[in-house]
Amino acid sequence: MPHPFPTLRTFYYLDHFKEMVAFLENHYAKVLADEEREYIEHFNQLGQQAQALKVRMTNRRGRIFRIESFKYSEIPDRDSSLLELRELGFIRPLEAADVDEWLDLLTRAELVQFLKSDENPAKCCTSGKTKQQIRNWVRESYGFADFARHFTLESFTVQARTQTLEYLLFLYFGKTRDSLQAFALRDLGIVKTQSAQTQFEARFQSPQSAKSAFFYSSIATKIETADPGELLIIADSAADWPPAVDRETEAKFHRVIAQLGGRLERIDCIPQALQVYELSDHHPARERICRLRHARGETEIVQAFLQRIIDQPASDEELLFAEDFHARKFGGRKIGRLTQLLREAPILKLDEAFRDQPEEAVVRHFMELGQTAIHVENHFWSVLFGVMFWDALHGESSCATPNEFELRPTQLLNRSFAEKQADVIEARLQWLGTAKAEAWIQEVFSNHFGQPNGIFHWREEDLPMLIRFLKAATPTATATILRRIAADPKSNGRGYPDLLVFDPDGVKFLEIKAEGDQIRRHQLVQMEALRVAGFDVGVLRVQWWIDPMQEYVVVDLETTGRRSESHRVTEIGALKVRNGEVIDQFQTLIHPQRRIPKIITELTGIDDRMVEHAPTFEQIADSFREFVGDAVLVAHNANFDYGFLRDEYTRLGQNFRRPTLCTVVAMRKFYPGLESYKLSRLCDEFSISLDRHHRALCDAAATAELLKLINLKRIIKPTSSFQESEIATRP
Incomplete structure (x- = not known):
């Protein structure tokens, strides 16, 4: 009997938040500062419903919410809960600084209605405009006072003290997160955890280390989604970022510098990118400095800088770059070390x-x-x-x-x-x-x-x-x-x-x-x-x-339907081919352990009576695997046949993996321009016998003839397609 799917308790999310807080108080006591302790103390002063509503907000996207959206059966006294949250500073009213995020919350219809209510003759024409276009025009043309006259701003609320909350989540998870979903997935059995473990070691040993790591994790998230204007603002502030206090936060700093510089390069802000890169003395920032300055013709500066890297490299990878770049740009070597190694390989x-x-x-x-x-x-x-x-x-x-x-x-x-x-x-x-x-x-x-x-x-x-x-x-x-x-x-x-x-x-x-x-x-x-x-x-x-002695197994399957996950094989026909000659064959009906649909019988001629005493796939699985051996599997529409074979073996707890050649794909490549690439039409086109179409061995024999045609076109072409371009770290 299958186990019932686990269910979550009514206040599961609140229990999860309390579990996280208790864990932090137990294992991160020396890392929590007064701000975090006060946050936890105030949370504990809330009633259960107010606590639950606070955590509900935490698990939702964004900071601004419509109050009417707080409809939870376990929180019947919503208004009193909101009052508690406001008194302790967990929520606040909408303010002018919130306008950008608040406008994103509004629907297109609300924005259009706002414009219709305005008497400004120069107002935006909304017909054919997207919500984002209308939103941007509204933002540029109106202010907070205009919105306050039209909207009931008291029907919205803003989650406050979010940075403290984000910091607590960061301490626990080690990355910037906006919800406690992982706990729910654990309780549902979807995410496996080390639930039996009782000893834990904090990620951070001091408030300074934790705050520094949180800052760089947060700024990395901002850089990832920032627009060009925001990137330039972040770049201007980079020199004033808090110092890294240990080895791990120092590594985070250098990664964020490389991330920011890379994004600045992609928007063609090269001077700003260089300014940012120069804040780091690690790889890959110093590589980007060399490449960007060399592209600007600053060869003497680059040569001296490369020598400093060679004398004191930050890593093995940086040393490899510096020696290679110096040899090619200033030492007369024409190709990079990586390319040379590849060229010299057997x-x-x-x-x-x-x-x-x-x-x-x-x-x-x-x-x-x-x-x-x-x-x-x-x-x-x-x-x-x-x-x-x-x-x-x-x-x-x-x-x-x-x-x-x-x-x-x-x-x-x-x-x-x-x-x-x-x-x-x-x-x-x-x-x-x-x-x-x-x-x-x-x-x-x-x-x-x-x-x-x-x-x-x-x-x-x-x-x-x-x-x-x-x-x-x-x-x-x-x-x-x-x-x-x-x-x-x-x-x-x-x-x-x-x-x-x-x-x-x-x-x-x-x-x-x-x-x-x-x-x-x-x-x-x-x-x-x-x-x-x-x-x-x-x-x-x-x-x-093309190895003429390579063995191929040309296979065709008949099945009870088209989808391998829900249908079964009824017949296998396979021919082993070497050097254009058939050297062996494998053919058998298969009992599908289910009824064969009438439409399939009409197509293939295979009915329930014919397979009544046939072996099951399990009974022939080993012999078919032995027949295939190390051969390349060939089929017309190989995804179909190969997919059925893999699923049949998967049902037995076995893997089945072979290189495949699809004659549909290969015929399109080597014989382009034909009206159809169905097996029957190709047989007509190339005068190939297909007497019993939709019977496995007959279709496999026809496919083997197509393989011969394909191999006539597959000729040895000496290649020089190995990449011999300069290998670089790209932004």
């Missing part, structure tokens, strides 16, 4: 049917060579880091998270993990190269597999991968990278190579680049870090071509 030719899955195609190539390659990207180092230091991150005496909604420990968020857990980290790294490391990883997987954490996703196949890696890799190299991640988890959590390859010499990491791909600077930073640590690291370029 090329591996693979069948273009795998174009959408280059990493998987290379993994398959290594498998054919008898080697093991695993597509890991950032996941590998995340899971190794998370498992090796599991007890330090999640144990009883470990660092804790800021609240039950946040899965990442506070010490990772504020980058204090390496300092505060130094002894644990170094002791654990001493296990590398010994049996202790393998035993520890097995213990963590055995005791904690599936436990939510904000560092990595659990996968069963990771355990043997990690054990094999630790046996093959140099312990000192592994320790170097793990220390690097511990020191700065945010910066060193991405950019790692695509593949981990095990070969007779140990392990190596490979970055895979298909045609049109670029090497990003942060990728090269991580590749360099791996190389310096002692790992074998490389780049492999994939070039697509």
Whole structure:
């Protein structure tokens, strides 16, 4: 029997607000200033209905509300509640400073009615005008006194002390938020939290740190939505922003500077952008200074500035930029280091049917060579880091998270993990190269597999991968990278190579680049870090071509309907093709475990009687998967057939993933201009037999003939389409 959907209590939102406040008083007592304490004290003085109405406002959009919109069955005494809120300063009347936001609240009809009531002969013609156009004209032409004469402004109220409320929400969630929706989603079971956790670690250790972080989070939100005029005002104030008081707020400051400078560049305010960038001594602001000044011809200034960066870089990525830019602009080198690395990388030719899955195609190539390659990207180092230091991150005496909604420990968020857990980290790294490391990883997987954490996703196949890696890799190299991640988890959590390859010499990491791909600077930073640590690291370029020996499985399905999520397969017909010849076939009726609609029987000729003793899909799933093997799946309208196959396997708790080739798409590409690309019309056009249309094997055979026509047009075209343009950080 299905579990009933959970319901929320009458005053659930009020309970959530009180829960948040109690949490802050318990864990952030030293961060709360007099303003926040007074806010909480005044809130506690309100009656239940007034408290509930206040939280209702908190969870709604905007600051200004129509009083008549406060219709809540659990708040019958609305007027008394509003009076309480006004007496304690939680709401106030509408004022002239609120006009812009208040006009946004009005409907188009209200604005038009206001203009009709005015005797001004120059009033705006509203016919054909949008609400925004009318609103803007009203704002420019009238003042607060005009509105007060026409509207009953007392029917509106303004939520006050909003900045204090926003600050409390920021302390709890660590980001600017305007509601407590996360609590409701938790209670409904939609959002999973660490509800059993009892130990928490505050995000901020001082009021100064919290206020600084709140300021930069708030200003970042304003920059994101500001219009050009507002951006210039923000830029003028940037020099007077409060100073960053710790490592994390300093990082926020530099991110906001880069964000503001980027937006100023996009509206072509280059002098103002430079003025803003010069407030930062970090990446990417200093890169933008170099590029903008070089574009203005200030070469001597740029050359000296680049040298200062090279002498004292703020990060590995900034050093890479400075050396590369200096070499190309002042050292005579014609191409960037990233482009040069890509050009020099060896090329591996693979069948273009795998174009959408280059990493998987290379993994398959290594498998054919008898080697093991695993597509890991950032996941590998995340899971190794998370498992090796599991007890330090999640144990009883470990660092804790800021609240039950946040899965990442506070010490990772504020980058204090390496300092505060130094002894644990170094002791654990001493296990590398010994049996202790393998035993520890097995213990963590055995005791904690599936436990939510904000560092990595659990996968069963990771355990043997990690054990094999630790046996093959140099312990000192592994320790170097793990220390690097511990020191700065945010910066060193991405950019790692695509593949981990095990070969007779140990392990190596490979970055895979298909045609049109670029090497990003942060990728090269991580590749360099791996190389310096002692790992074998490389780049492999994939070039697509037509492999005549590539196997294809041309498949056609008959089904009980068109939608794979609600219908089932009734017949499979498939042909295996290599070098233009059919080498094997697979055909069977399938019992759909439901009735076949009459309209489908009329189309295919397949009825309930025919499939009565046929196998179910579950009974043929393994044999069909074996038949397909590593072949490319081909179908006419491949999304239909492939979608049905995936859903059938999903119902069995299995994945089914293969590269596909759609003959509809390919025929349109290689044989353009035909009147129709339906299978029957293409068969007529190219004299292909289609004796039993809408029976799976017949349609598959016809589709195989189309594949031959397509492969006649698919010729090898040597490519030079790798991006060789300058790699830059864009605003």
